[in-house]
């Protein structure tokens with residue numbers, strides 16, 4: 075019981091060491107990833123992982139819950155403080171294991187099998203859990219979709235037409251790969267016109283919403299779901315917020331509807347992350363995430379790359395390789411992800427609106443600034459990174475360039491260290 079990981083299991087320990095080195099020495103530009111604080115990791119690695127606590131604070135199915143009750147209440151209180159808007163009474167459930175489970179809980183609470191939900195098309199920036207046929211949301215419910223227009227922005231006239239045509243019970247807004255502000259108020263007008271409930275999945279933009287740098291989905295939405303590990307910079311996990319009247323059905327949809335025991339170590343880590351997000355420094359961090367994305371987007375465009383919607387309002391951008399004057403017309407998202415990876419720059423291939431290739435190949439890549447900004451990289455570094463991306467993507471097959479950029483990337487990462495006492 076007392077042996078450390080390195081003593082007890084050298085094989086697992088070694089892989090963790092390698093991953094720490096990768097995280098420290100490579101440039102992380104995956105828009106949905108971030109680096110948590112040591113305090114968040116301490117909570118995650120705590121003995122709270124040992125505790126079963128089915129139910130809610132003070133209404134548990136297990137004994138010995140007095141301390142985990144306290145920590146869950148701290149998490150709920152801080153989450154409300156982060157996302158509350160004046161005049162709108164909201165409740166919070168911090169138990170969903172991840173974003174997918176948070177969305178499932180809303181569907182279970184708001185819909186019956188076969189009911190219609192209207193969400194953003196996956197290939198236009200939506201998420202699998204917004205009604206994709208391969209996900210339970212598309213198998214259990216009648217999922218219909220809206221798309222972005224030719225300008226790369228959500229086409230609100232189309233949302234209205236689809237809503238009038240299909241009369242959904244639930245309209246889902248929010249996205250995984252959408253670089254623009256989402257107009258929750260405009261969605262609410264449409265939801266009211268067709269008598270639908272409205273849900274916002276703010277998994278990607280939660281940090282900006284919490285700090286007032288993106289308009290709030292409240293009071294317009296009935297339900298708001300999020301992950302806690304993206305711009306919010308907490309542990310992997312999910313959360314559902316809802317107008318107070320929906321909370322009884324949300325709570326029972328999370329447990330026993332969808333899950334068993336909550337992950338109390340994760341809930342403690344969520345509490346720590348929410349406490350961090352309430353500090354003024356977190357707003358400065360989120361503002362820097364936006365400034366960095368803006369600078370990177372401008373530089374990429376000036377180097378001849380086409381960005382979906384012509385830029386970004388948030389933490390991410392989508393490079394449309396097929397439409398980029400500078401990129402080789404045959405360069406796929408998969409190849410771009412690979413050659414950037416060889417240079418120490420981690421991104422993900424991504425479909426673009428009107429995608430002609432499969433999701434495993436794609437014509438685009440998604441680039442995001444949350445993780446590099448946590449390392450305290452700023453606008454100067456963002457412009458340099460955009461130049462490296464442009465250099466690599468315009469010189470596929472130039473091995474010497476890859477080696478040079480990889481060395482420069484490592485040099486920059488070491489000037490902005492993370493987890494100095496690890497690895």
Ligand SMILES: Cc1ncc(COP(=O)(O)O)c(C=O)c1O
Pocket residue numbers: 106172173174175177201203248249250275276277278301311312
């Ligand atoms: C908008 C959105 N919702 C939900 C999820 C699912 O989150 P998780 O991977 O934690 O299940 C994601 C993940 O990328 C997402 O981008």
